[in-house]
Structures are given as structure tokens and as C-alpha cells.
Amino acid sequence: MTQKLYYLDQYIRDFKTKLISQERSEDGRWFAILEETAFYPAGGGQPSDTGTLNDNAVVEVEEIAGVIRHYMDRPLESSHEVEGRIEWDKRxxxxxxxxxxxxxxxxxxxxxxxxxxxxxxxxxxxxxxxxxxxxxxxxxxxxxxxxxxxxxxxxxxxxxxxxxxxxxxxxxxxxxxxxxxxxxxxxxxxxxxxxxxxxxxxxxxxxxxxxxxxxxxxxxxxxxxxxxxxxxxxxxQKNEVLKELTGVLNAPPPQMSQAVRTLIENANKNEKLLAEARETILDYEADILSRSFEDIKGLKVVKQIFSQRSMADLQHLAKGVLQANEAVVLLVSENGDKLQFVFGSAKADKNMKELMAYAVQLTEGKGGGRPSLAQGGGNAVLTGEELMERLLDKF
Incomplete structure (x- = not known):
């Protein structure tokens, strides 16, 4: 059994001993068994020591069935005597x-x-x-x-x-x-x-x-x-953060909490104002779209292809158009390698859910909704213009 030098003197950093054997573990790692060791094996909530055996890095030490294994990055060269060195700062x-x-x-x-x-x-x-x-x-x-x-x-x-x-x-x-x-x-x-x-x-x-x-x-x-x-x-670490925040917030540490609260309150107010402004712009955009309908096979159709628009934007625009017109609205956005689309209809005989099923089939995507309003998305295996043409062919 390996003599446990770390119990005799926990301040031992270097030691010389004899190599009993070296073997491969169940998962293929090399480990050495020594006559004596100052390497503490993991246990009791404490991680193992690391260090070196000769020139080999000891990356982990554990005791299994009374045997202390020193796991190494490679096997030791054939040597009877071994010099061990503990990574002292870690110990x-x-x-x-x-x-x-x-x-x-x-x-x-x-x-x-x-x-x-x-x-x-x-x-x-x-x-x-x-x-x-x-x-x-x-x-x-x-x-x-x-x-x-x-x-x-x-x-x-x-x-x-x-x-x-x-x-x-x-x-x-x-x-x-x-x-x-x-x-x-x-x-x-x-x-x-x-x-x-x-x-x-x-x-x-x-x-x-x-x-x-x-x-x-x-x-x-x-x-x-x-x-x-x-x-x-x-x-x-905390002092460095405080120093940086002192400059950013223009407030000494005792006043930082209040400064951050004020920033958050202002940010929330600004976020609300921006959301209201964005909604106003979308309403204005929907109003313009509702006037640009085309007559297709006796139907008022509002169609538009966008770039980098969110699903929320498309839904807002579609609803705005439908409120102003008894029309069919087809909105598609090209978002990189993806397409997103929203279809709406004020006509009871035009089922947008069925049209959505066709669109997701074409784009290898997913979608759903109601006969009056449906949304979905898929891969850009065809352009927005090509998708729009295929949708209109269904009318």
C-alpha cells in the first residue's frame, strides 16, 4: 500500500520514491502506483492535487480500493525511481x-x-x-x-x-x-x-x-x-467592476444602486415610448398598404415582399390592412436563409389556413392559424417573389 506522505507532512512539495507499476485505467488513461506519494487523492469534497512525476504531468489523483492512482498525460519512461512535485499554489x-x-x-x-x-x-x-x-x-x-x-x-x-x-x-x-x-x-x-x-x-x-x-x-x-x-x-475583481461603474454611472459606490434604478426606470420608459412609436409607424404603413391593392380575378389583393421583418410586424400589418379593406392580404419577408409569411382574408370563401399549408409545403416549413389569418415560415428554397407567384396561382 502506498505510504501517504501528505498525512505525515502536508507541506511536502517534492519527494522521491519508487515506481511500483503503471497501468491503463478502464477508460484507457495511464496511471502510476508509487511506494510513497505526497499527492492528495480527491475525497471529502476536496479535489486532488496535480503536479508532475519526472517530466509527466499528473492531471488527477484518486484512491480506488486502497490503491492511489496518479493519472498522467502519458506513461513514464522506464525508470525505477520517480521524482514527484506538487503544484503547491493549488495545494x-x-x-x-x-x-x-x-x-x-x-x-x-x-x-x-x-x-x-x-x-x-x-x-x-x-x-x-x-x-x-x-x-x-x-x-x-x-x-x-x-x-x-x-x-x-x-x-x-x-x-x-x-x-x-x-x-x-x-x-x-x-x-x-x-x-x-x-x-x-x-x-x-x-x-x-x-x-x-x-x-x-x-x-x-x-x-x-x-x-x-x-x-x-x-x-x-x-x-x-x-x-x-x-x-x-x-x-x-469587485473593485475593478466598481471602478468601471463609477465612471459609467458617474456615481460613487454608495450611490450606484440608486443610479442603476434610475437608469432602469428611464430605460423602461424609453422602451414603452419606442414601442408606441413603432406601433404608430406600423399603423401608418398598414394604411399605405391597404390603398395599394390589386384586382386579381375579381379579388382585392394586397401583397408585399419585405426584407428582415419580424413575424410580429407582419401580423400587425396584416391585421391593419384587413381592418381597412375587405381584401386578401399576402405578406412575405425574406430573412436570410428563411422566409416568413402571414396571410389574411376578409372573404369567407378564401381559406388562409389552406393557403398556409401550401406555403409551408413549398418551403419545408411550419405554420398554422385560422381561415381568416394564418402565419408560418420555412426555408428560402425559393425567393419571396417566386413564392408570391405560386400563391397567386392558387387563386
Whole structure:
């Protein structure tokens, strides 16, 4: 069995060991099995370490049936001795986030009695799910303040292997899910919890904890947070946004909310005015169209071919023409590789639904409606003019 150096010293970055074997996984990936490893395999909500074995990239590490697999981008060259190197910035980040999760979970438990039921360590943010259905900002701020207080106290973080029989000697926040090889992560006087992850030597190395958001997740509350260097990264990103918005809105941060609300209100007013203006223009256009009818086989027919007009526009125009005339209206719009069309009739003996069925057959499209007004669209397998000619042949 591979010796787990990351439990002996979580600060080991480089190590030398012997290659036991290398094999292909069930999905064809190469992996190495080593006598010793400092690479932490994924587990307990913490992603695996990455790094290198000799010159090979280690892209993932997992433990299956007690065997630690180091997945590589290619097989190692024949070599008995292997030099491993951990991607330290990633390991340190994981240690900060994981220890921060323990501290924040203990803070929620201590300040409000809320227990953590799951943990996720993502690439940019982390989250815990609390066993409650509602939470207040005050609850979150109390827990955050307590967590950062414990970080400032720089309390040592200890790990200890115990048996199942020894569990009763510790005030555990949560009962471990395993019965053998139980590893406790202990923040004396504050948190005692079973965990197989990597952690720094003291709470101070978690850096800082900042809660970003919270939301309902089924019957739980999911709290999103960051720790350590990620707090600085989040602060930088948000500060850059604030700087840009200060110029765009011509307002300092405390006044930005009101400035944005004013912009939205003005935009809504302008949108309404534009919609009214567009409707007026369409009414005017429909009036002009209604006067340009042609006499085709004794019928008043208003026909027009457009370019890049929406279905809503075509429908508005058709209805406007029908209100002004007892006519048949045929409107077609050429929209790139598509055709859209609306047909209407004030004549009971002219069924536009049947004409629509013919049009969609010609254009490999879809459509429907009523005998008095139908709409549809299809592919531009023929021009708008050609489609119009075919429709008129049906009269």
C-alpha cells in the first residue's frame, strides 16, 4: 500500500520514491502506483492535487480500493525511481479553503446551531449546505465574524488518528461516516471533526473568510464563500467592476444602486415610448398598404415582399390592412436563409389556413392559424417573389 506522505507532512512539495507499476485505467488513461506519494487523492469534497512525476504531468489523483492512482498525460519512461512535485499554489489554496470550511461550519454551529450537511470546493468559490430552510443576513454575519475571530487567534490545527471506541472522548460536530482509520481534525476548544483532507498548521493560515451569497437548495440553505487568497482575488475583481461603474454611472459606490434604478426606470420608459412609436409607424404603413391593392380575378389583393421583418410586424400589418379593406392580404419577408409569411382574408370563401399549408409545403416549413389569418415560415428554397407567384396561382 502506498505510504501517504501528505498525512505525515502536508507541506511536502517534492519527494522521491519508487515506481511500483503503471497501468491503463478502464477508460484507457495511464496511471502510476508509487511506494510513497505526497499527492492528495480527491475525497471529502476536496479535489486532488496535480503536479508532475519526472517530466509527466499528473492531471488527477484518486484512491480506488486502497490503491492511489496518479493519472498522467502519458506513461513514464522506464525508470525505477520517480521524482514527484506538487503544484503547491493549488495545494495551499485547497488547504485554505478546506480549513476555512471547518472554521465556518463550526462558527454556524456555535453561533446559530446550524449544522453543515455537505461541502463543495470549487475552482473559484466554495459552498456548504446547512440543514435549515431559511437564513438571515444577521445569521451569516455572526458566523462570518466568529470564523474570522478564530482565524485571528491563530489557533493550532491538530490531526489525530483514533479508533471508533475513542469517539466518545471528543465533542464531535458530526459523527464520522467511517468506522476504521478515523482521522480527526482538531481546532482546540472550537471544532472537532472527522476529515481526511489536508489542512494548514493553524487557523491563521486560512487567511480570511468571506461569505459571498446564500440561497435555498431544496430543504437546505447553500452558503457560498471564499477563503485565503481567494478573498483577495474576489476583492480585486469587485473593485475593478466598481471602478468601471463609477465612471459609467458617474456615481460613487454608495450611490450606484440608486443610479442603476434610475437608469432602469428611464430605460423602461424609453422602451414603452419606442414601442408606441413603432406601433404608430406600423399603423401608418398598414394604411399605405391597404390603398395599394390589386384586382386579381375579381379579388382585392394586397401583397408585399419585405426584407428582415419580424413575424410580429407582419401580423400587425396584416391585421391593419384587413381592418381597412375587405381584401386578401399576402405578406412575405425574406430573412436570410428563411422566409416568413402571414396571410389574411376578409372573404369567407378564401381559406388562409389552406393557403398556409401550401406555403409551408413549398418551403419545408411550419405554420398554422385560422381561415381568416394564418402565419408560418420555412426555408428560402425559393425567393419571396417566386413564392408570391405560386400563391397567386392558387387563386
Amino acid at each position: 495551499l489554496d485547497h488547504m485554505q479553503q478546506h480549513s476555512g470550511q471547518h472554521i465556518l461550519s463550526a462558527a454556524f454551529s456555535g453561533s446559530s446551531g446550524y449544522e453543515t450537511v455537505s461541502f463543495h470546493l470549487g475552482k473559484e468559490t466554495c459552498s456548504i449546505d446547512l440543514n435549515i430552510e431559511e437564513i438571515s443576513e444577521e445569521d451569516c454575519m455572526k458566523a462570518e465574524a466568529l470564523a474570522n475571530q478564530k482565524i485571528m487567534e491563530n489557533i493550532p490545527i491538530h490531526t489525530k488518528w483514533i479508533s471508533k471506541n475513542e469517539l466518545a472522548h471528543y465533542p464531535l460536530r458530526k459523527t464520522p461516516t467511517v468506522e476504521k482509520d478515523i482521522r480527526l481534525v482538531i481546532i482546540p476548544g472550537f471544532d472537532y471533526n472527522g476529515c481526511g483532507g489536508t489542512h494548514p498548521k493553524s487557523t491563521g493560515q486560512a487567511g480570511m473568510i468571506k461569505i459571498l451569497d446564500w440561497e435555498k437548495q431544496r430543504k437546505n440553505i447553500r452558503v457560498t464563500f471564499v477563503c485565503g487568497k481567494r478573498v483577495t482575488s474576489q476583492l480585486h
